[in-house]
Amino acid sequence: MKRKMILPVAAIAALGTLVSVGQHNANTKLRMAEAAIAQLYVDTVNEDKVVEDAIRGMLNELDPHSSYSTAEETRALNEPLSGKFSGVGIMYNMNNDTLYVLSTVSGGPAEKVGMRAGDRIISVNDSVIAGVKISTRDIQHKLRGPKGTHVNVTVLRREAGSSDTVQFKITRDDIPINSVDAAYMVDSKTGFIRLNKFAEDTPKEMREAISKLQKQGMQQLILDLVDNGGGYLNAAPDMLGEFLAPGSMVVYTEGRNSPRYELKAYPKGKKPLFAEGRLVVMVNQYSASAAEIASGAIQDWDR
Template identity: 65%
Template sequence: MKKLLSIIGFGVMLTALAANQNKIPANQKLRMAEAAVAQFYVDTVNEDRLVETAIRSMLEELDPHSAYSNPEETKELNEPLAGNFSGIGISFNMNQDTLYVISTVAGGPSERVGLLAGDRIIKVNDSIIAGVKMRNTDIMKRLRGPKGSKVNVSVLRRSAGKADTVEFTITRADIPINSVDAAYMVDNKTGYIRLSRFSAETRNEIETALKDLKKKGMKQLILDLVDNGGGYMQPAVEILGEFLEPGRLAVYTEGRNSPRYDHMTQPHGIKPLFNDGRLVVMVNQYTASSSEITTGAIQDWDRGVVVGRRTYGKGLVQRPFPFPDGSMMRLTVAHYYTPTGRDIQKPYNKGDQRAYAMDIVDRFNHGELMHADSIKYIDSLKVETLRLNRPIYGGGGISPDRFVPLDTADFTKYYRDVTAKGVINQYAISYVDANRKELKRRFKTDDDFVKGFDVDSSMLHDLYARAAKEGVALNEEQARQSEPLFKMILKGLIGRDIYDQPTYFKVYNEYDPIFREAYRLINSPEYDAILRKP
């Protein structure tokens, strides 16, 4: 009887609304549809999944960056941008289904109890994690937890040719997620900063890096934003405050229901840390969002030279709308514009997510990543820089002042297959495991390592043999072609595992065409020739 009354009631409501069908609000129609499915559909319905699917589908009809994330996805999205998480404080790799500790966070929970680089964690609390093909995400869930909580780990440690099992109880604590991957002096006057994301702590990290480099004699800076996909917008404005004069327009945002808002530069201290001296910004096709805000303002104000390839072209501002269950909707509410008024957002068709996602592939196929003259500029989108009146363009990313083509000469199918099997990483871990003490004895610092260590032919032979065991047959011609790439990656990984993350970039940058051009240009009269009135 109750079911019958519900059906009658719902039918009466539909009949009443049908009589005034032009007046039904869209949101009411959506609620009615969900209620009808939940109450009358023939089979059992998962209402949560149904609603999530409806939200995702609705947002997919808008722009490419409005999106919904469930509670777990939201946590994973926010964690890197928050600047920290609660865990045990290690960097690790999985080597042959075993967790291998690369390094411990200085002063972190694992270092305090005596965990060492090279240790293998085989058990977390009551769960065996070695030899069971557990996913990295599942392992991290076991190692992470609330601040102050304890976790028991069993470690296999090899020393003096013997393997012992050591038990540790680690108290979890807040662990920083750094956005500055590397900061070092390239020579006695040139500093280098590699920034991987724009997070809540980026301003403090950049400030620390700039002060440290200036103490070491920095007079000019290479800022590496290659592959930096962005993050929060405010840190971009904040670090621009250290590169530009106070009171300069860094970026402005504007949308249909969002009035124009100007974000002005302001240094953290009394004056900017580096608002003079040569500045080169490295970018590529994956440099996006907040990275483009930073790059665009530096270019617009003629503060520095941009080197690399046209950036991604994400010029939309998302506002988070959190739900009580921990899920979140990120809705585009505005465009952002560089100080000259350039809209950096690349063109898109609403609802066509696939075409948007294929843009980088299309650039490759059309030759843009290899040839500067393949970039199509639209005269109607041309503007002039604010100090020197140099011509620059909007309408889809930031175009560099100096183009550097994508170099694929060393890339082969054999290299791709060896990398895909994880063989290079496995070999680096094994090599460091067997030679750590000797390498530390020979090379007291990572600079000594970068200058003095070479990957020799016997190491490559062992690498190729390991690849063959993993099912990748040796292709001698392709191996010779990819030899410089194999040597660079292997040396970088070994250096990283012995010293720290910056060591990898010290090795990689000697190989990287964008860095090499940035370094050449910052020490060349061409720098001033680019930054002058036309």
């Protein structure tokens, strides 16, 4: 006995379209594939999740630095740069299912117990987070919590060619979000400023720190960007406006299908606060993103 399979006319039309989809461009293929899944798949499909998973899959084929985050995840990632929260006080990056500590917040709970930039977090409380698929939102949910509560964190630390696991019991606290950790005079002529990240208020904090040290006689400056994991890109040229000649190019972007876009340094006032004195910048392997751009521009302009 022969069996017949009857499909609606619309489904037949959709299948016919997919057969010829090879004649169309990549965008059309993606739209047709999503439409076919939504209309023809036997079970109910969460279309938003399917699309987001497809985006993540595409970006995974590019490089370790290309990733996708939802609107909610992006807000949570930006919170340490512009808001207030309680947690352990680290900046981190998820790379190939491994959570790397980029830097610890100066004076924060993680720094107090000895966590360092470069540590790889293996587990949080009883949950393993290394080598498993876990979202940024879930990681933040595990690390953050009310002030005074505790969280147990196990990290893999590599030193001198060997690896060891280190366990920390961290007491969550309100996280200070200041960019400038320290600003003081090393001697009668030399100032020192330690910058931990590039956040929304970084340019303002730097101007205040420079002005304070100049009143104390600063003629030369040491700018410490060690372990600075970066942050907001625009904060770098805004800060460098106080060190470079007005209009100095800091960085530009240019893509195969996008025009050149330049970010230039301009002072907040009529002229830069510190454009003449000797400037020394300290960096290490954990100075990244906006910190790399800032130090590179200072070097390129022979400051």
